[in-house]
Amino acid sequence: MSNEFKRDGSHLAYCPPVEKWEDWVELDPEAWPRRVEKHYDLVPTICFNCESACGLLAYVNKETGQVDKFEGNPMHPASRGRLCAKGPATINQIHDPDRVLYPMKRVGARGAGKWARTSWDEVLETFGSRIRKAILEERGEEVMYHVGRPGHDFIMDRTLQAWGIDGHNSHTNVCSSSARLGYLLWHYADRPSPDHANARFILLLSAHLESGHYFNPHAQRIIDGKMAGAKLAVMDPRLSNTASMADYWMPTYPGTEAAVLLAMAKVILDENRFDAAFVKNWTNWEDIEVDGFRAKGQSFEVMIETLKKHYAKFTPQFAEKESGVKAEIIVKTAREIASAGSRFASHLWRGSASGNLGGWQPARALMLLHVLTGSVGTEGGHNLNAWNKFVPKAFKVPPPQKRWNELLYPQEWPLCTHEMSFLLPHFLKEGRGRIEAYFTRVFNPVWTFPDGFSWIEMLRDEEKVGLHAALTPTWSETAWFADYVLPMGFSSERHDLMSMESYAGKWIGFRQPVTRVLRERAGEKFEYTYQTNPGEVWEEDEFWIDLSWKIDPDGAMGIRQYFESPYRPGEKLTVDDYYGWMFDNSVPGLPETAKKEGLTPLQYMRKYGAFEITRDVYKQNERPVAAADLADSRVESNGVVTKAGKPVGVMVDDKAVVGYNTPSRKLELFSKTMADWKWPEFTLPEYYRSHIHRSAQAASQGQEADDFDPKYTPVVEWPKDSRGDVYTLLPIFRLPNLIHTRSGNAKFLYEISHKNPLWVNPVDAKRLGGVRTGDLMKVHTEIGYFVLHAWVTEGLTPGVVACSHHLGRWRINKEDQVERMSSAWVDLREVGKGQWKMRQLESVTPYESADPETKRVWWSDAGVHQDITFPVHPDPVSGMHCWHQMVRVEKAGVDDRYGDIFVDTNLSFAVYQRWKALARPAPGPGGLRRPLWIPRVVRPEEAAFYIKKE
Ligand code: SF4
Numbered sequence: 001m002s003n004e005f006k007r008d009g010s011h012l013a014y015c016p017p018v019e020k021w022e023d024w025v026e027l028d029p030e031a032w033p034r035r036v037e038k039h040y041d042l043v044p045t046i047c048f049n050c051e052s053a054c055g056l057l058a059y060v061n062k063e064t065g066q067v068d069k070f071e072g073n074p075m076h077p078a079s080r081g082r083l084c085a086k087g088p089a090t091i092n093q094i095h096d097p098d099r100v101l102y103p104m105k106r107v108g109a110r111g112a113g114k115w116a117r118t119s120w121d122e123v124l125e126t127f128g129s130r131i132r133k134a135i136l137e138e139r140g141e142e143v144m145y146h147v148g149r150p151g152h153d154f155i156m157d158r159t160l161q162a163w164g165i166d167g168h169n170s171h172t173n174v175c176s177s178s179a180r181l182g183y184l185l186w187h188y189a190d191r192p193s194p195d196h197a198n199a200r201f202i203l204l205l206s207a208h209l210e211s212g213h214y215f216n217p218h219a220q221r222i223i224d225g226k227m228a229g230a231k232l233a234v235m236d237p238r239l240s241n242t243a244s245m246a247d248y249w250m251p252t253y254p255g256t257e258a259a260v261l262l263a264m265a266k267v268i269l270d271e272n273r274f275d276a277a278f279v280k281n282w283t284n285w286e287d288i289e290v291d292g293f294r295a296k297g298q299s300f301e302v303m304i305e306t307l308k309k310h311y312a313k314f315t316p317q318f319a320e321k322e323s324g325v326k327a328e329i330i331v332k333t334a335r336e337i338a339s340a341g342s343r344f345a346s347h348l349w350r351g352s353a354s355g356n357l358g359g360w361q362p363a364r365a366l367m368l369l370h371v372l373t374g375s376v377g378t379e380g381g382h383n384l385n386a387w388n389k390f391v392p393k394a395f396k397v398p399p400p401q402k403r404w405n406e407l408l409y410p411q412e413w414p415l416c417t418h419e420m421s422f423l424l425p426h427f428l429k430e431g432r433g434r435i436e437a438y439f440t441r442v443f444n445p446v447w448t449f450p451d452g453f454s455w456i457e458m459l460r461d462e463e464k465v466g467l468h469a470a471l472t473p474t475w476s477e478t479a480w481f482a483d484y485v486l487p488m489g490f491s492s493e494r495h496d497l498m499s500m501e502s503y504a505g506k507w508i509g510f511r512q513p514v515t516r517v518l519r520e521r522a523g524e525k526f527e528y529t530y531q532t533n534p535g536e537v538w539e540e541d542e543f544w545i546d547l548s549w550k551i552d553p554d555g556a557m558g559i560r561q562y563f564e565s566p567y568r569p570g571e572k573l574t575v576d577d578y579y580g581w582m583f584d585n586s587v588p589g590l591p592e593t594a595k596k597e598g599l600t601p602l603q604y605m606r607k608y609g610a611f612e613i614t615r616d617v618y619k620q621n622e623r624p625v626a627a628a629d630l631a632d633s634r635v636e637s638n639g640v641v642t643k644a645g646k647p648v649g650v651m652v653d654d655k656a657v658v659g660y661n662t663p664s665r666k667l668e669l670f671s672k673t674m675a676d677w678k679w680p681e682f683t684l685p686e687y688y689r690s691h692i693h694r695s696a697q698a699a700s701q702g703q704e705a706d707d708f709d710p711k712y713t714p715v716v717e718w719p720k721d722s723r724g725d726v727y728t729l730l731p732i733f734r735l736p737n738l739i740h741t742r743s744g745n746a747k748f749l750y751e752i753s754h755k756n757p758l759w760v761n762p763v764d765a766k767r768l769g770g771v772r773t774g775d776l777m778k779v780h781t782e783i784g785y786f787v788l789h790a791w792v793t794e795g796l797t798p799g800v801v802a803c804s805h806h807l808g809r810w811r812i813n814k815e816d817q818v819e820r821m822s823s824a825w826v827d828l829r830e831v832g833k834g835q836w837k838m839r840q841l842e843s844v845t846p847y848e849s850a851d852p853e854t855k856r857v858w859w860s861d862a863g864v865h866q867d868i869t870f871p872v873h874p875d876p877v878s879g880m881h882c883w884h885q886m887v888r889v890e891k892a893g894v895d896d897r898y899g900d901i902f903v904d905t906n907l908s909f910a911v912y913q914r915w916k917a918l919a920r921p922a923p924g925p926g927g928l929r930r931p932l933w934i935p936r937v938v939r940p941e942e943a944a945f946y947i948k949k950e
Helices: 090-094 120-136 153-163 177-187 215-227 257-270 276-282 300-310 316-323 327-343 351-355 360-373 421-429 452-459 514-521 540-551 575-585 590-596 601-608 672-676 694-700 740-745 747-752 762-767 852-856 905-916
Strands: 024-027 037-046 055-061 067-072 104-106 115-117 143-147 192-194 201-204 231-235 248-250 344-347 382-384 435-441 465-472 484-487 496-498 506-511 610-614 640-643 646-652 655-657 725-730 758-760 776-780 784-792 800-802 809-811 823-832 835-842 885-891 901-904
Touching: 037 506, 037 514, 055 514, 067 090, 090 740, 090 747, 120 143, 120 435, 120 465, 120 484, 120 540, 143 153, 153 540, 177 351, 177 360, 192 344, 201 215, 201 327, 215 231, 231 327, 248 327, 257 300, 257 316, 257 327, 257 360, 276 300, 276 360, 316 327, 327 344, 327 360, 344 360, 344 382, 351 360, 421 452, 421 905, 452 465, 452 905, 506 601, 540 575, 575 590, 575 601, 590 601, 590 610, 601 610, 694 725, 694 885, 725 762, 740 747, 758 762, 758 776, 762 784, 835 905, 901 905
Parallel strands: 143 435, 201 231, 201 344, 231 248, 435 465, 465 484, 725 800, 758 784, 809 823
Antiparallel strands: 024 037, 037 055, 055 067, 104 115, 104 484, 192 382, 496 506, 506 610, 640 646, 646 655, 725 885, 758 800, 776 784, 776 885, 784 901, 823 835, 835 901
16 A cells, blocks of 8 residues: 555545445444445545544444444545544544533523523624623723634634734643744744655654644654654653654653754764755854854854854763763764755654743754754755645635734733733733633633633633633533533534645645535535534534624624625625635635536535645745745845845845745844844753753752752742652643543543553652552642552653643533543532642442443543643743643652642742743833734734833
């Protein structure tokens, strides 16, 4: 079988061929040994269980009209017919007997867990009138949409801008903001798109192969690359499944990765194995000002000597001392990377970036290796997400909003790539604002964010949050504190347009409600998707369109015009209008390809579910500047080509090419932005010691701390009752088959993974007084503790303990809300002001439901919730929450029980204040809130970027 994607699907010979999708026949396994045929319609859609957006095929039983199973869509160019375990588990989610099927409204006090069914009309009326009033009263900032799992972003951005508000919040600052900042400082694009399949050396800074970002599409290509001879190195303190596949496992002490990467860069520089022509042509080396040296007017060679001196301290021996990785391995891998040259691929997204203070530096340092090897924009190298991800244009786009919401982008963190979402409870506590109407979208911050008890305190306070709707496909710990729980569809019950940077190519995929598609194909007509979904499960596209009409029923507010059909003026926009227009007008090659099959572009996408746009994606920086941009342009002294004062390209080898979207239009080895925004010590890629570095651990215990600088790192203040030895807790890995909140209603997945013990190295087990697997341990954080079992394993660096997130679900009601197969029934109480205790009353047991299999649940563990015991740690530069925790670990006492949790939110507020004090706030040059050239989600107009003088 060839891995090469072919548009006819023949690369996967065992997948049903497209011509048979309208009547695919299989034998019914339950009828065996009789040969009973089952007939299916196969309808493509897109998986919703992570951001990879793999292609699913829904097998719709022709007899019952029900989806019986999901398999991979061979016509999807990124996933190529293959799925991870979570894709097929969609079947559990849609048939979950405990799912929310109708809009629900609370009927008791907020958080009391009493609900009654309501109608979509009542929901639209209630929210429409509250939002309309807020907008008319110039209180637009009080309307907030907060997304957990992304999707339907296009229509959401449109909605918020049509309403004229700055109200988009996201989860990104607990996920990937640090890595994004590291990348965008180099080349504006905030994500890597490695060409693993064609690489000769692949370096992964996490468990990317098994569970990272876009991991199924990437994993396939990493294995393709390995099968073609590529070497794989993995930096991870854990012996993950990914590390077990590697040629080099480099178990770095958490947070020291940048030291190792800079040591590799030093080897490549010192041995003169770098691509001098690439560095000279494609970096802004002439801008460098460092260590009293100015490159302007100096030769390239002199600059290189200065770089060598600057990085001289990063000897492999220094890196070994910091990281624990042997110096000889660092040298060996550095040489292999140099030999791979332009075919060096890498990936960093979470891992060291999301765990550590200064987590944006590993991305900066990793990119330095790509720049030195000339592996940027190359076959087998590092490409930019913006080159491989397709963003279609929609019709009649609303103008950017005039407002700036400081609850989203406060002045303290001017370089944050995304909203400071995890600080929202603290911002409201500080009196920075309130929320009138709050939408959480597939978002469970009480459980997935740090400091969940501060979220509970915020959500239950009706002064702070006036009206809260949880738009969710499943019950969650956050939905419990909502006013409305609004059921939204899973992957086979909704529309979305997806495109990700999965490989060296560009594609789009179409998520669609399969039952509606089939019934409309048969000639039925529906106004709303909830008319064909289970119960009254809806989809957001139609919800936002209808809500916008409710806010502006006669069009007088100027909102309704953006939700009218581009084909039937004055009539309400439909999903067919919305996507049909994009497919007709803004997807290159799609109309022509569809026409060859006698289909409209929309029909083509409904039939195949995905479309590959191009594979011409390398070296996009070398494209010539368009003739229209060249007209009336000028070349500045630094070679940047400008038109009307805005950069449009750069001169390289006497040619005007588009370059990168940075101020210099080149890869920014030197970041003037960092200097301009008060971080002059970080203009070049550097190593920034993490908050869990050994020196910080020593400082937390009042010991003499070598190299500890409180200007960069807050000192941990332990709660008075905390005891035990100090460790670093690694809390950000996941078991590959779990999905944040949404695996809670996937019985196949929970049957496989339902425990999250504390990983302890045997050396530490001995140090802790002879800990054995199964012993009960108490882990103290800065704000409380949690209690769980130990798992003694050599698959972890000594000095570090680890616990998987994605487990530890809990519910307050014994019988309902949050699936019983995946949650513990708990006693949750506030025992003093801001002091919260949780104790498990009953863990998982078999139970009666509409699904007979829930009586066969054999596991009894729901795991332990650790995130709720973590304070917020906003990185002073990127704003990212730094997930790793300095903890004290001891054997549990006689009064401690498995799953016990205690948190003091007064302490968490104090930790927030200590971290906030490290930030260097706006204004920047010219009174700016943040650099104009750095992207911003749902970007306001330029005038809003300037801080208004009172
Ligand atoms: S990697 Fe797995 S969960 Fe993610 S989209 Fe693909 S099949 Fe779904």
